[in-house]
Amino acid sequence: MLRNPALKAVHSFTRRHVTCQVRNYNRRALTTTATFPDLRMETMVQTTTKHGMDVIHDPLLSKGTAFSLSERERLGIRGLVPPRTQEMDKQLQRIIRNLRECRTPLEKFIFMTALQDRNETLFYRLLIDNLEELSQIIYTPTVGEACKRFHSIYRRSRGMYFSSIDRGQMAAMIHNWPHDQVDVIVVTDGSRVLGLGDLGANGMQIPIGKLSLYVAGGGIRPTSILPVVLDVGTNNEELLNDPLYLGMGHRRLDGDEYYAFVEEWVHAIQSRYPNALIQFEDFKYPHAYNLLHKYRDRICCFNDDIQSTSAVALAGVLAALKARGKPINALNEERIVCVGAGSAGVGVCEGIVDCMVEQGKVKSREEAYGKIWMLDQHGLIGNVHLGTADTSKPMPIGIGDRANLDERQLCYLKKDMRDRMNLEEVVKAIKPTVILGLSGSPGVFNEGAIRAMAEGVEKPVVFPLSNPTHQSECTAEQAFHWTDGRAIFASGSPFKDVEYRGKICKVNQINNAMSFPGLGLGITVSRASRVTSKMFMETAITIASMASEDQLKSGVLFPGVGSLREVSKEVAVKVCEIAYEEDLARAQLRQGMSLKEIVEESMWDPEYVPTIRIDGHM
Numbered sequence: 001m002l003r004n005p006a007l008k009a010v011h012s013f014t015r016r017h018v019t020c021q022v023r024n025y026n027r028r029a030l031t032t033t034a035t036f037p038d039l040r041m042e043t044m045v046q047t048t049t050k051h052g053m054d055v056i057h058d059p060l061l062s063k064g065t066a067f068s069l070s071e072r073e074r075l076g077i078r079g080l081v082p083p084r085t086q087e088m089d090k091q092l093q094r095i096i097r098n099l100r101e102c103r104t105p106l107e108k109f110i111f112m113t114a115l116q117d118r119n120e121t122l123f124y125r126l127l128i129d130n131l132e133e134l135s136q137i138i139y140t141p142t143v144g145e146a147c148k149r150f151h152s153i154y155r156r157s158r159g160m161y162f163s164s165i166d167r168g169q170m171a172a173m174i175h176n177w178p179h180d181q182v183d184v185i186v187v188t189d190g191s192r193v194l195g196l197g198d199l200g201a202n203g204m205q206i207p208i209g210k211l212s213l214y215v216a217g218g219g220i221r222p223t224s225i226l227p228v229v230l231d232v233g234t235n236n237e238e239l240l241n242d243p244l245y246l247g248m249g250h251r252r253l254d255g256d257e258y259y260a261f262v263e264e265w266v267h268a269i270q271s272r273y274p275n276a277l278i279q280f281e282d283f284k285y286p287h288a289y290n291l292l293h294k295y296r297d298r299i300c301c302f303n304d305d306i307q308s309t310s311a312v313a314l315a316g317v318l319a320a321l322k323a324r325g326k327p328i329n330a331l332n333e334e335r336i337v338c339v340g341a342g343s344a345g346v347g348v349c350e351g352i353v354d355c356m357v358e359q360g361k362v363k364s365r366e367e368a369y370g371k372i373w374m375l376d377q378h379g380l381i382g383n384v385h386l387g388t389a390d391t392s393k394p395m396p397i398g399i400g401d402r403a404n405l406d407e408r409q410l411c412y413l414k415k416d417m418r419d420r421m422n423l424e425e426v427v428k429a430i431k432p433t434v435i436l437g438l439s440g441s442p443g444v445f446n447e448g449a450i451r452a453m454a455e456g457v458e459k460p461v462v463f464p465l466s467n468p469t470h471q472s473e474c475t476a477e478q479a480f481h482w483t484d485g486r487a488i489f490a491s492g493s494p495f496k497d498v499e500y501r502g503k504i505c506k507v508n509q510i511n512n513a514m515s516f517p518g519l520g521l522g523i524t525v526s527r528a529s530r531v532t533s534k535m536f537m538e539t540a541i542t543i544a545s546m547a548s549e550d551q552l553k554s555g556v557l558f559p560g561v562g563s564l565r566e567v568s569k570e571v572a573v574k575v576c577e578i579a580y581e582e583d584l585a586r587a588q589l590r591q592g593m594s595l596k597e598i599v600e601e602s603m604w605d606p607e608y609v610p611t612i613r614i615d616g617h618m
């Protein structure tokens, strides 16, 4: 059965007191007999065995100044908080005023973290009500800065760390986590944090930020999430030499040792939380792919950078087709350049190829690969027999530094083009309609390349998707100036709309944050045992259909982060449908309720509910 998202107290009234039957997350009925003059029949409540200061200092229970007098009595906190009970709206007024006084985004980040550490209900209310503004603090771009500075701004622990000294202990350690029900785990090894490289254990802020979006955008309960760092070391010299660094001070494990480490962790998770969805995040190529292929058919997991980035980028490309007045099943008519051949670049291009094949307008997968030109840091993945851009000596494939290319990247090799052509040369040669940036390399969309692109197409689709903002392949302003205001533009991190010659040019944000919360919600609600390719493709199509004709005309491709809850609902319903269709769902459908109603009812909404104390032995 699907879990009721809120605890429910069912009261049977006797003359002087109430018998209260409370169901916890495991649907175990707990019964307590006490007098609750402030509660009515069917009141939602939260329960605790805690008392006094322990209640005030538990961020999942604390309401700060909002505890009612009756709650203060029964929880033993009378006199421990200021006397006036202040409801959430007043608390929000105070919080917002204090937040606005923070001078820098990083100060805001620290402020938000402190709020999350003392009162999660208030934190999530604030976040949901101001998603567009505050996602830029708890997520990209500010989270990037917070990762770099994690070891110097560290205040209080959140999440779990599994490190090289924990080998052999992980199955026992997982029981240290205080919650019996975990629905979503985001795990990183910190090897490629946004476009910032190897940040080791400092990467913890990424799972925390992603999971905050799961709660705020996807309605997952804050008690059901688990952020994890696999601290297998770091190769970041600066961190290794910093005495304040909090991770293991050795170089990264690699090879068999690395994969054995991850395997032990997966076993530990499975032993306690066999139904949890695992999101692999910010693992460097090729580990990211290797882990995905190892686990995707074994456990309920996906790789965010590969798969949900692919869903949202495909959504952007499909919506851009519509914005250019083309049908979305004409993807095969596009000429796409992808700058970046790592997890995200290859993942996004695979999603586009899957979609072209699904649309049935290409004869083979190979034909679809032929529509995409891929560049890595050396330039185009081209034919080394035709020579390279920087040397006239031909070099057969598999020799020299091209030996690193694997079969996933070699699918895009262009036999009729010279290896390592630079971006501008590629653009001039093939006249692309779409250019994607997933390189983590700022400024690689240079003026020459973008101007050349704009000469060949009326509405060039320019998507510099690298994060955070300062790693973006170009700025919004550059894209609109170099294309004479004609670009359809989206970036990974937010930019402001641009005014160009009196016209407001719209900026979209294409970030996997638009897809993973809804996906996780759908998996959680249906209790799907696996995450499938179809779920990502349908997520893309769902998101691509969300903008109105007028929005598309104005350059808006789909709703922004501010509408994340609405987007997540739609995505979750679609993911649930697929889970049932593909026979992967383990939750029984509820009679008389549509999937949409079930999804909506499952979404946690931060509000204060009365707290009652129960006897821990009941």
Ligand SMILES: NC(=O)C1=CN([C@@H]2O[C@H](COP(=O)(O)OP(=O)(O)OC[C@H]3O[C@@H](n4cnc5c(N)ncnc54)[C@H](OP(=O)(O)O)[C@@H]3O)[C@@H](O)[C@H]2O)C=CC1
Pocket: 192, 193, 194, 195, 196, 283, 284, 285, 304, 305, 306, 309, 339, 340, 341, 342, 343, 344, 345, 375, 376, 377, 378, 379, 437, 438, 439, 440, 441, 444, 465, 466, 467, 468, 471, 491, 492, 493, 510, 511, 512, 513
């Ligand atoms: N908007 C979104 O939702 C998402 C954005 N991203 C962003 O994508 C970026 C890449 O992530 P990911 O793929 O995981 O990282 P990887 O490290 O796996 O891959 C980076 C790729 O970029 C290539 N590259 C580096 N410099 C250049 C250059 N100057 N010109 C062309 N290619 C270059 C690398 O080449 P080589 O192989 O030769 O080293 C490599 O192929 C990050 O900045 C990340 O923030 C990632 C996921 C989601």
Ligand SMILES: CC(=O)C(=O)O
Pocket: 193, 194, 195, 282, 304, 305, 466, 467, 492, 511, 512, 513
């Ligand atoms: C957004 C994201 O997942 C990344 O930049 O890695």
Ligand SMILES: [Mg+2]
Pocket: 194, 281, 282, 304, 305
């Ligand atoms: Mg990522």
